[in-house]
Amino acid sequence: MIITATMKMADVIIQNHHLLSVxxxxxxxxxxxxxxxDSVCKMHEINTDFFLDMIxxxxxxxxxxxxxxxxxxxxxxxxxxxxxxxxYINVKxxxxxxxxxxxxxxxxxxxxxxxxxxxxFFNEYASQLKSHIEFExxxxxxxxxxxxxxxxxxxxxxxxxxxxxxxxxxxxxxTQHDNIEEKLYDIKNLIIKYISPKENFSLCFKILGQIAxxxxxxxxxxxxxxxxxxxxxxxxxxxxxxxx
Amino acid sequence: xxxxxxxxxxxxxxxxxxxxFIISKNSGLSIxxxxxxxxxxxxxxxxxxxxxxxxxxxxYNSKSITKLYKTHxxxxxxxxxxxxxxxxxxxxxxxxxxxxxSEDIINKKVSDFINTTTSANRLSxxxxxxxxxxxEILRMVALGHTNQVIADLLFISKHTVVTxxxxxxxxxxxxxxxGLTVYALLNNIIETNEVEKLN
Numbered sequence: 001m002i003i004t005a006t007m008k009m010a011d012v013i014i015q016n017h018h019l020l021s022v023x024x025x026x027x028x029x030x031x032x033x034x035x036x037x038d039s040v041c042k043m044h045e046i047n048t049d050f051f052l053d054m055i056x057x058x059x060x061x062x063x064x065x066x067x068x069x070x071x072x073x074x075x076x077x078x079x080x081x082x083x084x085x086x087x088y089i090n091v092k093x094x095x096x097x098x099x100x101x102x103x104x105x106x107x108x109x110x111x112x113x114x115x116x117x118x119x120x121f122f123n124e125y126a127s128q129l130k131s132h133i134e135f136e137x138x139x140x141x142x143x144x145x146x147x148x149x150x151x152x153x154x155x156x157x158x159x160x161x162x163x164x165x166x167x168x169x170x171x172x173x174x175t176q177h178d179n180i181e182e183k184l185y186d187i188k189n190l191i192i193k194y195i196s197p198k199e200n201f202s203l204c205f206k207i208l209g210q211i212a213x214x215x216x217x218x219x220x221x222x223x224x225x226x227x228x229x230x231x232x233x234x235x236x237x238x239x240x241x242x243x244x
Numbered sequence: 245x246x247x248x249x250x251x252x253x254x255x256x257x258x259x260x261x262x263x264x265f266i267i268s269k270n271s272g273l274s275i276x277x278x279x280x281x282x283x284x285x286x287x288x289x290x291x292x293x294x295x296x297x298x299x300x301x302x303x304y305n306s307k308s309i310t311k312l313y314k315t316h317x318x319x320x321x322x323x324x325x326x327x328x329x330x331x332x333x334x335x336x337x338x339x340x341x342x343x344x345x346s347e348d349i350i351n352k353k354v355s356d357f358i359n360t361t362t363s364a365n366r367l368s369x370x371x372x373x374x375x376x377x378x379x380e381i382l383r384m385v386a387l388g389h390t391n392q393v394i395a396d397l398l399f400i401s402k403h404t405v406v407t408x409x410x411x412x413x414x415x416x417x418x419x420x421x422x423g424l425t426v427y428a429l430l431n432n433i434i435e436t437n438e439v440e441k442l443n
Contacts, residue, residue: 062264117426124422186423193417194430 002063003056005038005048012037012055018213021091022058025083026051050076058220069228074148077224078141084221085133092214093126099207103200111197118190125183132180144233151236159240181222184215248361251294253285259300259324259343270354289316296361298322298339301329310335320361374415379433381408385421386428387438 009032041048310332322339339357395402428434
C-alpha cells in the first residue's frame with residue numbers, strides 16, 4: 001500500500017506500527033486524532049513529499065523513488081540520517097542489549113554460555129556501529145553539508161578554498177556499511193540456530209524481533225546513503241572540479 | 245549463500261512487478277530484484293552487480309537482444325515474451341516465459357530455473373556438515389589467522405583457503421569472522437582460553 005498525503009496519520013501507524021520510529025525521527029508524537037498526514041506534517045513544518053517518500057520506502061521494501069529522492073536537498077536527507085543515528089545508538093541498541101542481558105541472567109548451563117558469547121558479539125557490533133556513526137557525523141555529513149552550500153552559492157574563491165581544504169572523495173566511503181550489516185545478520189543467525197532456551201523462548205523471540213527491526217532500518221539507512229547521497233555528492237564533486 | 249541479483253529490463257510495470265512477485269514466491273534464496281528504468285544498461289548492470297538479466301521483447305527486438313547477450317555473456321539470461329519474436333538460438337535462455345503462461349506453467353518454469361542456477365548451492369545447503377578440512381580452516385579463522393597464514397600453515401594456496409571459506413560461509417550462513425568465532429566456540433572447535441590468549 002502506498003501512503004498518501006490525505007490518509008489519516010493514525011491509519012498509517014495502525015497498519016504498520018514500525019513506522020512509529022520513523023515519524024518519531026521527524027519529531028512527530030502520538031495523539032494526532034483524525035488529522036491527515038499532510039496536516040500533521042504542516043503542523044511540524046515538515047516537507048510532506050519528503051516525509052511520504054521516506055515513510056513509504058520504510059513501509060514497502062520495493063518502494064524507492066531514486067529520482068525523487070535525488071531532487072531533495074542533501075541537507076534534508078542528512079538531517080534525517082542524523083536522527084536515525086540517534087535512534088540506533090540511544091534507543092535500539094540499548095534496548096537489544098538489555099534484552100540480551102535479561103536472557104543471560106535467566107539462563108543456565110550451555111545456554112548461558114552461548115548467550116554470553118552472543119552478548120559479547122553484540123557489544124562488539126555495537127561499538128563498531130558507534131564508531132562508524134561517529135566517523136560519519138564528524139567527517140562525512142559535515143563535508144556533505146558544506147559541499148552543498150559551496151556548490152549552490154559559493155563564489156570562485158570559496159570554491160577554490162573548499163577544494164584545497166577537502167580531499168575527501170565520497171567513493172571511499174560507499175562500501176563501508178557491508179561489514180556492519182553482516183555482523184547483525186550473523187548474530188540473528190546464531191541465535192536462531194544455537195540458542196535453545198527452554199523457559200525463555202519469548203524473550204528470545206523478542207530479541208530476534210528487535211534485531212530484525214534494527215537490521216531493516218539500517219538497510220534503509222545505507223540504501224539512502226549509497227544510492228542517493230554518494231552518487232549525488234560524486235556528481236557535485238566532479239562538477240566542482242570541472243568548473244575550476 | 246550465493247546471491248542472485250536479478251535485473252529486469254522492461255518498461256512495463258506490470259511485468260517487472262509480476263516477475264518480482266513470482267520469483268520471490270518460488271525461491272527461498274536471497275534474490276535481489278532491480279527493475280531498470282535507466283537508459284544506460286551497462287552502467288545499470290555494473291552499479292547493481294547484476295548477474296541475471298530478464299528482458300522483455302516489448303522493449304528489445306531480436307537483434308538488440310543478441311547484442312546485449314554478446315556484451316554480457318557472463319550473465320544468466322531470461323526473457324518475458326510479449327510478442328512472438330524469434331530469438332537467436334545461440335542465446336542460452338535460462339528462463340523463457342510467455343506473457344500468457346498460466347500460473348502453473350510459470351511457477352514450474354521459475355522453480356526449474358532456480359533449481360538449475362543454484363543447484364551447486366542447493367547441494368551444499370543440504371549437506372551442511374563441515375568437512376574435516378573445513379573445520380580445520382574454520383578453527384584457524386576463528387583464532388584470527390589471515391588467509392595467507394592459513395595457506396602457509398596448511399601448504400595450500402591462498403586461493404584454496406578462500407574457496408574453503410566460501411564453502412564454510414555457505415554451509416553455516418555466517419559471514420563475519422566474529423560470527424565464525426562464536427560458532428567455533430559454541431561447537432567446541434576452539435576453547436575460550438585460546439581466544440582470550442589472542443586478545
